[in-house]
Amino acid sequence: MVQDSIRILQAQGYKVTKPRRQVLEILEEAQESLAPYDIQRLLRRQGKHLNHVTIYRILELFCRLNLAHRVLSSGGFVRCSLGKREGCHRFVVCRQCGAIQEFADKGLCQEEDRFAESRGFHTESHLSESSGLCSDCYRKQVKQNFIG
Amino acid sequence: MVQDSIRILQAQGYKVTKPRRQVLEILEEAQESLAPYDIQRLLRRQGKHLNHVTIYRILELFCRLNLAHRVLSSGGFVRCSLGKREGCHRFVVCRQCGAIQEFADKGLCQEEDRFAESRGFHTESHLSESSGLCSDCYRKQVKQNFIG
DNA sequence: AGCTTAAATGCAACAGTGTTGCAATTAGGG
DNA sequence: CCCTAATTGCAACACTGTTGCATTTAAGCT
Structure with missing residues (x-):
């Protein structure tokens, strides 16, 4: 759930910004993994415009906090559904x-x-x-x- | 061994060209995985100049023939040491x-x-x-x- | 609510990676 | 040695990812 991720962001002292919320939502909806530019395209179709640099930085943060994982075979990202289970x-x-x-x-x-x-x-x-x-x-x- | 790979190329009706031989040799020497541009840089240091497009195409062929594998976590390629063991x-x-x-x-x-x-x-x-x-x-x- | 400020985003410019079409070259069979 | 299909090189391009700096914004404060 997006709410869970938001709580984790707050708990770690990160701001809950509009771009971060949007990336969380798009990852939540997706059944497949989404590469950074995929995310930008999907959001654009919803009338939401995010700079690609922002998306890269958000994904990096999410991976650090275990809110997302990079899927190597596709180069895309998925929401992490398992909580912190490093490694x-x-x-x-x-x-x-x-x-x-x-x-x-x-x-x-x-x-x-x-x-x-x-x-x-x-x-x-x-x-x-x-x-x-x-x-x-x-x-x-x-x-x-x-x-x- | 490079010789084995060359035999496989011939057996499948592919030409044994200088670029293909050079890529085989550089992969053979390497202990780590090498990305396409890594290969180009290493060869250049030996005075051998290959166009990057050529390297991409050679690697694609090698993977198809199971002479090399793509290592996803690094984005590089390694020589396949196990013969055909698809999947x-x-x-x-x-x-x-x-x-x-x-x-x-x-x-x-x-x-x-x-x-x-x-x-x-x-x-x-x-x-x-x-x-x-x-x-x-x-x-x-x-x-x-x-x-x- | 309106300040304040550190954090986050946007922008511009760039570097690296990967792709395509076509012309020039070359391996390998006759 | 020639011939030809296969392969390579070249040019131009599209996509992906990065960096530095100016602008904006979330969230704590009064």
Whole structure:
């Protein structure tokens, strides 16, 4: 919820400005990840004009406060739905519709750690992005194949 | 080995040109991932001049043939050391020296699949990048802390 | 409500990254 | 050695991301 994020901003002594509220809202609405200029375009369609520099700075702040995550495979940003859970970002991204879900799975993280450490590597954070089809798109595709 | 990659190029009917050989060699030497313009800069220092457009196209081809992988967290490319193993790219990246190792772990991939599928998501490919310290940098840091 | 001021935004200008179309070059087969 | 399709280089461009500085604004104060 946007309200939660606003509370976090305030609690940390950051101002709740119109641009920040707008970026929060657009990220909240989106099902997919949004790159900085995507956000600018979407807002412009709603008659809201933000300078791209502002958007970059807001996204940087949001990531620092764990209100958003950067999804590397797309270059876009998503709202962080899991609260502060530093160092473990696990996403599944639908290659069809772009839908993104964020998950936490401590077991998988621990196994990744063990895996890396067995090779002398000291893990500090994980990034895991799986690509595939969400249940909706999968169903549609199966139907398609059946018809075709 | 560069020779292996050259054989693959030939086998698929692609020409073995000077630029392609040079990019293969620079990726082979590198311990870290190299972005397109990094490659151009490094080659220039060796007196070899490649147009950046050429480098982009070569990297695109190499990724298609699984001779290289794009490392998303750095935006750079590494030589693919594992042959064709579509859909599972597991890297550990040292945040200190940039060293990259690529691994395969079928067990982890299967668990990721199970994990996603338990949420109705049909996985096709994985990307996993762990960040931390390689054994060398970890040792150095421990020493540092001991002195300091 | 109207001040005040540090924080945040906007602006301008720039640097880096990535793309496209087309002309010139080159690898590799005959 | 020639031929030709494949590849590279070039020019021009579009997009992305950054920096310094002037302007605006949120929020605490009276």
